[in-house]
Amino acid sequence: MTQAAISTLEHVGIFIFAMSGALVAVRLGLDVFGIAVLALITGLGGGVARDVLIGDNPPVAFESWGYLLSALAAAAVVFTSSGRIGRRERPILVLDAIGLSLFCVTGAIIGVDAGLGVLPSSLLGLVTAVGGGIMRDVLSNRVPIIFEGDLYAVPALVGSVGAAVVATQEWPSFLFVVASGTCLAWRLAAMFRGWSAPRARGTI
Amino acid sequence: MTQAAISTLEHVGIFIFAMSGALVAVRLGLDVFGIAVLALITGLGGGVARDVLIGDNPPVAFESWGYLLSALAAAAVVFTSSGRIGRRERPILVLDAIGLSLFCVTGAIIGVDAGLGVLPSSLLGLVTAVGGGIMRDVLSNRVPIIFEGDLYAVPALVGSVGAAVVATQEWPSFLFVVASGTCLAWRLAAMFRGWSAPRARGTI
Amino acid sequence: MTQAAISTLEHVGIFIFAMSGALVAVRLGLDVFGIAVLALITGLGGGVARDVLIGDNPPVAFESWGYLLSALAAAAVVFTSSGRIGRRERPILVLDAIGLSLFCVTGAIIGVDAGLGVLPSSLLGLVTAVGGGIMRDVLSNRVPIIFEGDLYAVPALVGSVGAAVVATQEWPSFLFVVASGTCLAWRLAAMFRGWSAPRARGTI
Numbered sequence: 001m002t003q004a005a006i007s008t009l010e011h012v013g014i015f016i017f018a019m020s021g022a023l024v025a026v027r028l029g030l031d032v033f034g035i036a037v038l039a040l041i042t043g044l045g046g047g048v049a050r051d052v053l054i055g056d057n058p059p060v061a062f063e064s065w066g067y068l069l070s071a072l073a074a075a076a077v078v079f080t081s082s083g084r085i086g087r088r089e090r091p092i093l094v095l096d097a098i099g100l101s102l103f104c105v106t107g108a109i110i111g112v113d114a115g116l117g118v119l120p121s122s123l124l125g126l127v128t129a130v131g132g133g134i135m136r137d138v139l140s141n142r143v144p145i146i147f148e149g150d151l152y153a154v155p156a157l158v159g160s161v162g163a164a165v166v167a168t169q170e171w172p173s174f175l176f177v178v179a180s181g182t183c184l185a186w187r188l189a190a191m192f193r194g195w196s197a198p199r200a201r202g203t204i
Numbered sequence: 205m206t207q208a209a210i211s212t213l214e215h216v217g218i219f220i221f222a223m224s225g226a227l228v229a230v231r232l233g234l235d236v237f238g239i240a241v242l243a244l245i246t247g248l249g250g251g252v253a254r255d256v257l258i259g260d261n262p263p264v265a266f267e268s269w270g271y272l273l274s275a276l277a278a279a280a281v282v283f284t285s286s287g288r289i290g291r292r293e294r295p296i297l298v299l300d301a302i303g304l305s306l307f308c309v310t311g312a313i314i315g316v317d318a319g320l321g322v323l324p325s326s327l328l329g330l331v332t333a334v335g336g337g338i339m340r341d342v343l344s345n346r347v348p349i350i351f352e353g354d355l356y357a358v359p360a361l362v363g364s365v366g367a368a369v370v371a372t373q374e375w376p377s378f379l380f381v382v383a384s385g386t387c388l389a390w391r392l393a394a395m396f397r398g399w400s401a402p403r404a405r406g407t408i
Numbered sequence: 409m410t411q412a413a414i415s416t417l418e419h420v421g422i423f424i425f426a427m428s429g430a431l432v433a434v435r436l437g438l439d440v441f442g443i444a445v446l447a448l449i450t451g452l453g454g455g456v457a458r459d460v461l462i463g464d465n466p467p468v469a470f471e472s473w474g475y476l477l478s479a480l481a482a483a484a485v486v487f488t489s490s491g492r493i494g495r496r497e498r499p500i501l502v503l504d505a506i507g508l509s510l511f512c513v514t515g516a517i518i519g520v521d522a523g524l525g526v527l528p529s530s531l532l533g534l535v536t537a538v539g540g541g542i543m544r545d546v547l548s549n550r551v552p553i554i555f556e557g558d559l560y561a562v563p564a565l566v567g568s569v570g571a572a573v574v575a576t577q578e579w580p581s582f583l584f585v586v587a588s589g590t591c592l593a594w595r596l597a598a599m600f601r602g603w604s605a606p607r608a609r610g611t612i
Contacts, residue, residue: 025351031401033358034351048257053456055465057259058315062324079404111466120470134547139338139348144547147433147442154441197439200487229555235605237562238555252461261463262519266528283608343542343552 001109001173009106010047011070017099018043018074021136023085023092026078028140036075038136043071046131050107050124054114093191096133096145101184104129104156105176108163118164125160126153151190151197159183205313205377213310214251215274221303222247222278225340227289227296230282232344240279242340247275250335254311254328258318297395300337300349304356305388308333308363309380316371325371329364330357355394355401363387409517409581417514418455419478425507426451426482429544431493431500434486436548444483446544451479454539458515458532462522501599504541504553508560509592512537512567513584520575529575533568534561559598559605567591 021042025035044061051059061067078085085091107128111121130146130153137144146152162179165171189195225246229239248265255263265271282289289295311332315325334350334357341348350356366383369375393399429450433443452469459467469475486493493499515536519529538554538561545552554560570587573579597603 026404028351029403030351031403033355033401035404037350037357052256052460053466053470055259055463058257058320058324058328062257062327063321065323116466117471119473120466123470124466138342138546139351141345141347141549143549146445147436147438147547151441153445197441199437199439200434200443230608232555233607234555235607237559237605239608241554241561256460259463262461262524262528262532266461266531267525269527342546343555345549345551 001167001176005173006106006109007066009102011066013099013102013106014043014047014067014070015074016095016102017046017132018071019078020092020095020099021132022075022078023087023095024136024140024142026085027087027089027092032075032079035079036072038140039075039078040068040071041139042132042136043074044068044132045135046103046107046128046133049131050110050128053124053127054111054116056114093145094188097184097187097191099132100129100152100156100187101159101180103132104159104183105163105180108160109167109176112164112167118161118168121164121167122157122161125163126157129156129160151195152187155183155186155190158186205371205380209377210310210313211270213306215270217303217306217310218247218251218271218274219278220299220306221250221336222275223282224296224299224303225336226279226282227291227299228340228344228346230289231291231293231296236279236283239283240276242344243279243282244272244275245343246336246340247278248272248336249339250307250311250332250337253335254314254332257328257331258315258320260318297349298392301388301391301395303336304333304360304391305363305384307336308360308387309367309384312364312367313371313380316368322365322368322372325368326361326365329367330361333360333364355399356391359387359390359394362390409575409584413581414514414517415474417510419474421507421510421514422451422455422475422478423482424503424510425454425540426479427486428500428503428507429540430483430486431495431503432544432548432550434493435495435497435500440483440487443487444480446548447483447486448476448479449547450540450544451482452476452540453543454511454515454536454541457539458518458536461532461535462519462524464522501553502596505592505595505599507540508537508564508595509567509588511540512564512591513571513588516568516571517575517584520572526569526572526576529572530565530569533571534565537564537568559603560595563591563594563598566594 018039022035022039025038044067047061048059104125108121108125111124133145159179159182163176166175222243226239226243229242248271251265252263308329312325312329315328337349363383363386367380370379426447430443430447433446452475455469456467512533516529516533519532541553567587567590571584574583
């Protein structure tokens, strides 16, 4: 995939994830600055973690006006339209799922481009995908979405492994769409169908 | 600004921030070791995050007795005098504001000295200023101060942008004092006057 | 100590810490994927923090199947035997103590091997030892074990200082066992005897 395409997907993913963070901030009753802060951390957190892990200093989010503005634009959209979006949980989860499916692929590709193998690139995609959401949930004192019974980390891992293989083998780019789409479809199906995984014995 | 001046301000900032962490630990009813732990994390956390982000390995806080001892001295002062300081919230917030105004400036200067531009240096100053407080609040399960309605991140950003510009342009050093003072005055005014920012519609 | 010995201890420590994370996940009522996620983060978190701090990119946990599988094996053991282990706190704390005593030593040795002095190596050992537990407790919204009145960070620091000195001076390897054993005995004694440290005045 070209740099321009990756960069575009990164901006879209940041915008989407930042919207989820901004919506959580609205639910918490935070003011406009709190909304912007949580949007920035949620939108940029996964990518910053990724860059720290591969030693890309300073993280690209610190050097790019575009990344910052994408996150702030998401905060502005949520702030001005929150009356219509309301304070429900569902839009947060859907946005999170879209961001997840974008970032698992871009994170894995960035890993391969940095010279990493399939395993570390896949894990890098996973961290990129789940990092912003973990920070959002820890800061806002929510149960981390990565713990939820609905399958979450597994579709992200499948998407990032797929993307890492496609990037390593230099297979055609549309397969990245397949990887991302698989992650998204899986996650949404788990959410909407209420799939649940087995629990340990003795658990209520 | 000379290295010695930056180093002095760093030590003062670490001491001040560590005091805020130690006071939070006293409020939580932690013992003397819990107080030292939270003082160390609060005092050193922002600088460690800064060094990780610019790839300065290991972080300077790991190589300096002075940094460690500044944080531990703060814990000792709080431990021995907590009967007088009491367990109120206000001293924590005032100390946090002073630390914020020092670290936004030193963090931005360190960014410029590491060869970064104005944008990344400013964001580095912001992370240095808010990092320790975020870690303190997450660990002690408080609402992150960075979310609070009183303006917090914005004065820190104004201070760090100011310091980054002054350092990049090599303007006279007293302007760093202006940048830091602006951040402090703004933050304290927001706190004491109860300024509040607009909230999203539908928020109580 | 040889690379092979360090690597073996790392795998054991990851397995043990991951078990503590998996047990916390069972207590929270998480499903099998939540258990795996918390096991991975608890088992690998300290080492990832260590590698980020010394600039070893990407972290070794990202490049090693063995590390991942050690953590996942711990999750599998807990998942299949949780009926017998139950949902009590004590096994979590004992496992945490064993992981602590292993990681303070391996972390400090890795610091010395990376060319660091005694002070930074000791702090690196401390971060390696307490990092995974902090992440586990923050994500699962528990009071961070590092705050607890029972002595926790101090034995870890004693173990890592001991290991850093032994590694720097190239003293005989069995002294690493002494350092690790001191940490473990101290921590377990503090736990089982209910040692407690002084609190600040005004604290209940």
